[in-house]
Amino acid sequence: MNLRTQLWLLAALGVLLAALGSALLLSSDAREAPVWALASPFMMLSFIGVGLFAWWRRPHSGFGALMTAVGFVFFLSAPMASDTPALYGLGYVFSSLYLGTIVHMLLAFPEGRLDRARDRWIVGGVYALVLGANLVLLLLDGPLEDDSHPRNAYVLVHAPGVAKVALGVAEGLGVLLAGAVIATFVERWRAATAPERRSLGPVLWTGTGLILGVGLSVGLDLVGAGSTVALVPDLAALACLLALPYVFLLGLGRRRWFAAGAIGSLIQRLSAARRTGGVREALAEALGDPTLRLLYWLPRDQRYVDLEGRAVELPADGAGRGVTEVRAEGRRIAALVHDAALLDDPDLVQAAGAAAALALENERLGAELRARVEELEQSRAGIIAFGLAERRRFERDLHDGAQQRLVALGLQVGMARAKLRDDPSAAGELLDGAREELRQAQQELRELARGLHPAVLTERGLGAAVDGLVQRATVPVEIRCMPPERLPNAVETVAYFVLAEGLTNVAKYAGARHASVAVERVNGHAVVEVRDDGVGGADPAAGTGLRGLADRLAAVDGRLEILSPPGAGTVVRARIPCASS
Amino acid sequence: MRVVLADDSVLLREGIARLLEEAGLEVVAQAGDAGDLLRKVNAHRPDVAVVDVRMPPTHTDEGLKAAAEIRERWPETGVLVLSQFVEEAYAVELLAGDAGGIGYLLKDRVADLERFVEAVRRVGQGGSALDPEVVARLLGRHRRDDPLAELTPRERDVLELMAEGRSNHAIAEGLVVTDRAVEKHVTSIFGKLGLPPTQDDHRRVLAVLTYLQA
Known part of the structure; x- marks a missing residue:
């Protein structure tokens, strides 16, 4: 049986019981029976009808069920109208139970759950009180009502004195509990955000009126004030009780009406709005959520940024924030991060986002531009740092390499000169050593110069320079692909350093048996790749080499990608924009 | 004269050791880093330690720090610091102490065997050796109201050699003049620069260095 059918069955049951209650009242000889015969089914069916409607609209919230329950609980007091003592007593026990259910419903609004332990204590207390007090009065033969009523059929002990004291205690407790409930309402109101207040407001305030009326009435009775004075809060409470389901409906309607107005004024x-950030303000105002934030989608980087272009993460689930994506023509352009209460109204937020889509796209472009500037600034700083590190490395290389060799060379020449006359053969040996030092110094200087910028790259292009890299590599390297034509100077240089650094890493860390390199033109990009079959697990964040590469690439708008699952080789891949000439 | 050598390049260390041995000095130990050097100086108490500036582990200024420590703990051991480059600041730092027996030379100087060996001996005997490049840079510095401008060319030559740490006799030999002539030049230079006269070679270097630095 689906939910709809179940709800219809409950509705039918409600109508049946309401009719039964009316019949009971009409058959009674109680004084106000005819009035109640109309009012009681009205109240019952109001709560059941609106409750079922709410249940149907939001089946996952327990609120609708609670409101429906209030309606059915009203019926439990219907037997009070009977002239039969046994039935009357039964009805009397349950005659105040509806207060417990209503407090339960109000404290559980709007989710239908009692999340806080304190709320559960209050609700439990009210239930115990409204059932317990009536039961005690019945059993001890206490005063049941001012009016004439049928004989009390359930007297256990005739002790009206004790019962009176019990009644006083119960009334005192009732006033305290009413105070606690109202305090909770005030507390919730103060903690609520603007959108929350919009949906809480009507029900919360009517509920406050109801509980205040009941509390005052009980309080007046406790201090012994005449029943005429108590009439005022009594009537107020009754009015609030009658109004409660309709006020709830009004709240729903008000949100609809609010939404229509909000979108109109938003447009x-x-x-x-011409100012930067004006869209956020307009949306915040339209949705009544001053905490609203806008995030702009950068399709190229697959991430969100704020208006300044800084990367931003979406809030985690359960952080009390809702996220609504804004799309235009099927493309994601932005996300609204808003009060979670607005998730009750997804249509409103969607509509607001759609209305603002064009303006959002404009701001998105601005944010994208700022993100790019930010990125370029970072890469520029990175390049400067990288350049300094490179200089230090070259100084160290010169100092420990060629310079050292030249000192040794000088030393050997000096010693050879000293021996020239007395020991020519020793002098000859020293000069041989000197020549070897010279050769090695020359080679080291050549290597260093090539590291700075290989001349063959400028003169003969990437292919020739890569040939040289491959020949000097420590493992066999296959050249899978190489464009036959020359690429722009900057592209060739960056590509060369990607390959050089990649092959250096293969030699140093990969433990590979074989490697391959490729340079390919794809969709206006040069895709440069070094692959090996080594140990993998390369970390781009560690080591200056790969980070330096990323900065060099960013300077020409390129991107570095490193795939290095442990044990499965490494792929270093760079994409460099390179329009076809 | 007993020498301890410290350089992380074995090749160069062996070369220098051979050169010093052939010149009649005794190389009692060689070290590859600063810690090793200090242990060997402590064990052998040589007359002089020849120390490279950059050594493991950090390859920055280990040699300078080791030199300072040797000067403090074993003042009777002279220290000659060798470096691929010379900086006035390091020179002043090294020679600042009152006592002699300190030198600071470009590594290239080892190619000129005689002058290098002479510098090692001088430092071993408690004198000083400052690289001509440092001296030239100090002298070449531009000053307002430069009293150096009042020096004759010959006096300038004498000042340079004096700043390198040479004795009057060595200066006389270098310039091919008599010892007496050098003494006269020195007196004149100290007069023109307003420095108190001193006979001690190291104090003389220090006075000139301080003057040039100011």
Whole structure:
């Protein structure tokens, strides 16, 4: 049986019981029976009807079920109208139970759950009180009502004195509990955000009126004030009770009406907003959520940024924030991060986002631009740092290499000179050593110069320079692909350093048996790749080499990608924009 | 004269050791880093330690720090610091102490065997050796109201050699003049620069260095 059918069955049951209650009242000889015969089914069916409607609209919230329950609990007191003592007593026990259910419903609004332990204590207390007090009065033969009523059929002990004291205690407790409930309402109101207040407001305030009326009435009875004085809060409570389901409906309607107005004024505002950030303000105002934030989607980087272009993460689930994506023509352009209460109204937020889509796209472009500037600034700083590190490395290489060799060379020449006359053969040996030092110094200087910028790259292009790299590599390297034509100077240089650094890493860390390199033109990009069959697990964040590469690449708008699962080789891949000439 | 050598390049260390041995000095130990050097100086108490500036582990200024420590703990051991480059600041730092027996030379100087060996001997005997490049840079510095401008060319030559740490006799030999002539030049130079006269070679270097630095 689906939910709809179940709800219809409950509705039918409600109508049946309401009719039964009315019949009971009409058959009674109680004084106000005819009035109650109309009012009681009205109240019952109001709560059941609106409760079932809410249940149907939001089946996952327990609120609708609670409101429906209030309606059915009203019925439990219907037997009070009977002239039969046994039935009357039964009805009397349950005659105040509806207060417990209503407090339960109000404290559980709007989710239908009692999340806090304190709320559960209050609700439990009210239930115990409204059932317990009536039961005690019945059993001890206490005063049941001012009116004439049928004989009390359930007297256990005739002790009206004790019962009176018990009644006083119960009334005192009732006033305290009413105070606690109202305090909770006030507390919730103060903690609520603007959108939350919009949906809480009507029900919370009517509930406050109801509990206040009941509390005052009980309080007046406790201090012995005449029943005429108590009439005022009594009537107020009754009015609130009658109004409660309709006030709830009003709240729903008000949100609809609010939404229509919000979108209208949003569109007006957007056409007036020219300032940067004006869209956020307009949306915040339209949705009544001053904490609203806008995040802009960068499709190229697959991430969100704020208006300044700084990377931003979406809030985690359960952080009390809702996220609504805004799309235009099927493309994601932005996300609204808003109060979670607005998730009750997904249509409103969607509509607002759609209305603002054009303006959002404009701001998105601005944010994208700022993100790019930010990125370029970072890469520039990175390049400077990288350049300094490179200089230090070259100084160290010169110092420990060629310079050292030249000192040794000088030393040997000096010693050879000293021996020239007395020991020519020793002098000859020293000069042989000197020549070897010279050769090695020359080779080291050549290597160093090539590290700075290989001349063959400028003169003969990437292919020739890569041939040289491959020949000097420590493992066999296959050249899978190489464009036959020359690429722009900057592209060739960056590509060369990607390959050189990649092959250096293969030699140093990969433990590979074989490697391959490729340079390919794809969709206006040069895709440069070094692959090996080594140990993998390369970390781009560690080591200056790969980070330096990323900065060099960023300077020409390129991107570095490193795939290095442990044990499965490494792929270093760079994409460098390179329009076809 | 007994020498301890410290350089992380074995090749160069062996070369220098051979050169010093052939010149009649005794190389009692060689070290590859600063810690090793200090242990060997402590064990052998040589007349002089010849020390490379950059050594493991950090390859920065281990040699300078080791030199300072040797000067403090074993003042009777002279220290000659060798470096691929010379900086006035390091020179002043090294020679600042009152006592002699300190030198600071470019590594290239080892190619000129005689002058290098002479510098090692001088430092071993408690004198000083400052690289001509440092001296030239100090002298070449531009000053307002430069009293150096009042020096004759010959006096300038004498000042340079004096700043390198040479004795009057060595200066006389280098310039091919008599010892007496050098003494006269020195007196004149100290007069023109307003420095108090001193006979001690190292104090003389220090006075000139301080003057040039100011």
